[in-house]
Amino acid sequence: MENKTKFITIGLIGGLVVCFFLFIQTLNSKQLILRERDDLKEENITLNSKLDKLEKGIREYENKIGLLNKELDEVSREKQEVERKYELASKDKEKMLERLKLKQVETQVAPQPQDTDAYWAGILKAKTDLELQLGNLRSDLRSAQITNEQLQREKSTLELDMNNLRRENEDLKRQLEYNQKIMDSITQELVREKNDKTKIQEILKSIKSENAVLMRQLKSLNERKINLEKKLQGLQEKNAAIEQKFNDMQTMLTDKLPQINDLEEQIDAIRSGGQTGAEAETQTAQPDEKGAVELPTIVVQPQTAAETSTWSSEGIPIKPTGTVLEINRENKFVIIDLGQDAGIKIGDTFKVYRQDAPIATIEVVQVRRGICACYIKEEITPIEAGDTVR
Numbered sequence: 001m002e003n004k005t006k007f008i009t010i011g012l013i014g015g016l017v018v019c020f021f022l023f024i025q026t027l028n029s030k031q032l033i034l035r036e037r038d039d040l041k042e043e044n045i046t047l048n049s050k051l052d053k054l055e056k057g058i059r060e061y062e063n064k065i066g067l068l069n070k071e072l073d074e075v076s077r078e079k080q081e082v083e084r085k086y087e088l089a090s091k092d093k094e095k096m097l098e099r100l101k102l103k104q105v106e107t108q109v110a111p112q113p114q115d116t117d118a119y120w121a122g123i124l125k126a127k128t129d130l131e132l133q134l135g136n137l138r139s140d141l142r143s144a145q146i147t148n149e150q151l152q153r154e155k156s157t158l159e160l161d162m163n164n165l166r167r168e169n170e171d172l173k174r175q176l177e178y179n180q181k182i183m184d185s186i187t188q189e190l191v192r193e194k195n196d197k198t199k200i201q202e203i204l205k206s207i208k209s210e211n212a213v214l215m216r217q218l219k220s221l222n223e224r225k226i227n228l229e230k231k232l233q234g235l236q237e238k239n240a241a242i243e244q245k246f247n248d249m250q251t252m253l254t255d256k257l258p259q260i261n262d263l264e265e266q267i268d269a270i271r272s273g274g275q276t277g278a279e280a281e282t283q284t285a286q287p288d289e290k291g292a293v294e295l296p297t298i299v300v301q302p303q304t305a306a307e308t309s310t311w312s313s314e315g316i317p318i319k320p321t322g323t324v325l326e327i328n329r330e331n332k333f334v335i336i337d338l339g340q341d342a343g344i345k346i347g348d349t350f351k352v353y354r355q356d357a358p359i360a361t362i363e364v365v366q367v368r369r370g371i372c373a374c375y376i377k378e379e380i381t382p383i384e385a386g387d388t389v390r
Contacts, residue, residue: 005218005221005222005225008217008218009218012211012214019200019203019204023204026193026197026200029193030190030197033186033190036186037183037190040179040183041183043179044176044179047172047175047176048176050172051173054165054168054169054172058165058169061162061165062162064158065158065159068155068158069155072148072151075147076148079148082137082141082144085137086141089130089134093130093134096127096130100123245331246375248330249328249331249333249365249373249375250366252331253366253373260368263370263371264369264370264371320338321388321390322336322342322350322388322389322390323336323386323387323388324336324352324384324385324387324389325337325371326385327383327384332376333373333374333375334373334376334383335372335373336371337370337371338371338372338389339367339368339372340367340368340369341370344364344367344372345367346364346366348363348364349361349362349377350362351390352387352388353387353388353389353390354381354384354387354388359381359383359387360376360378360383361379362375362377362389363375363377
């Protein structure tokens, strides 16, 4: 019973430890998943902010590209205007050169007037003016080309930036999709964790209820154990009392053994034909030299074959019949005239009869050849010497 109680207690403690470990592990995994979800939310927020910034930057670059395209168109128009002016200037130059040639021809043919120096000075002045205008037009054209090249380089740079921004935007979109998938998977895991937690709580409730039932059973077992220990203590006390009585009875039997042996010798002598029944009746108790009193000789009549036989004609064993010789009330035992010769052994039980009515139950505790000592197990009417035993 104690081992069973220990096993039940150890099983309950082990179950509670396993449930507590599973509960802690579930809480830790849940906290980790919640932290990962929070981190992913923060990362998603930062990525969304970066995406917004990139979209704003893309819009700003698009606006800049539009402005640069407008400026490029204006520069190209200015370039066309400068080229047109350059063509007009070239045409004017050619016309002026033709006029100069005609003038030279006319001067060669016609007589030279007296104000030739002033004339040629005006022509040179007009030529220098035209050359200055031509140089200005060339410098404007060169600066327009340089500006155009710079705008082209800026345009290519902006296109590269636009492509990079598009790629970054695509990467951010892919990252957002990936984060969304992770969020969905984490949500599913959280749902599963919640369901597992619910199941664990249900299992924990059932274990608690089983634990309560087992605790009640353990309490009842402890109460039964206490009652059994009390009963065992009472039985041990009774056993000690019985052992004490048995020891007392054994001591008394030991004291009585000489008398019993004398009685057995007298019975053996009578059975061997040493004395007749009439002689035995005439004998009386004679005191010895020491003053001890001898018991009168017990007369034993020879038994018939039917009386001495312990087996019936059908082969069924028959219990022998005897008589109570002596009674000890203090130690609750009696001596009967049945022994080893009659097949009696320790542990046999007999009923004591008086006028064919059972009055007690006795159990053999010691056996000799012709007599035995029996413990009184149950007594309805006080036993007296001469009662029948069978």
